[in-house]
Amino acid sequence: MRAAHTLARKGRMAAMARGSSGDGTGDEGGSGPCAAARPTATRAVDYAVRATAADGGILALAASSARLCEEARRRHDAWPTAAAALGRVLTGAALLALPLKDGGSVTLRVRGDGPLGGVLATAEASGAVRGYPVHPHVDLPVRADGKLDVGGAVGRFGLLTLTRDLGLRQPYSGSAPLVSGEIADDLTHYLARSEQVPSLVALGVLVGTGGRVRAAGGLVVQILPGASDDTAAEIENNVARMGAVSRCIAAGASPEDLVCEALGRFGPRFLQRSELRFHCPCGRRRTRAALAALPRQELRAMREEDGGAELVCHFCGRRYRFAADELAALEGREQREEHPDVGRSAGAGAAY
């Protein structure tokens, strides 16, 4: 349990902050104090659940996300500390997208002053999640408590930005300064400060030997207006007893188990179960549109100097090659709106 486990109160608002304490370094998880754990096989699919309790006064979201996080790690060749940070951001975005209606999405961007350079993830209400770290080759020395140093990789100073696209004309976007770079703390702070919702957020990624993601998951509990401060304190105690969420999952706990354990005597009513998967909607047609948005002189330079172009999708790492004659055809077309997802692989910077 990290020392950052705090309870801040402001008037009637209680902000529960729990560190994303679930990262390991390759040690076997499952022997911790997680009462929710049951020894079961690795889950065949990642999924998230949504539940309410206390007559709608409590909202709980939980996910297991190891496959999704491992797929992202593999695609970006993320080293352990970067993989843990990426997995936390992917899982956090997936959880916050869960209550949205079809067509909605959440984009979570964490940008600190650490060597990671930032992490961005987009999650659709459908359960499709994608994301990337700016610098995936980051692996810092393990902290004294044996955890991966995600806060060190992200950086202490920076900004968390959350954008909810509800399919309306204008997406809603807000941001808050980072408090630790550990992602869960930062998200808790954001939700309390920018959205005035006291929340408990726990995110964890267990990276095993060989750098692969062994377990990952998360939990968000929100206390809606009208609930007593005692309710918040009781749930916080429940979660503290569970230990690191990734170790609970490694030991066999399901998302439903996490919710039941966190809510304790506030028996949850499960409303939704959605599968999660890594999925990027990029494609050749979309990438060609991005290319068409480049200045004509740049297209000409690529054609004449490089004999073609290769573009790489930041979100999934997929590469798209365009021959010189395709570039020539694009040069003659009308300029299109700039496409932010895709950069030129040769010398292209990150998307932000």
Ligand SMILES: [Zn+2]
């Ligand atoms: Zn892609």
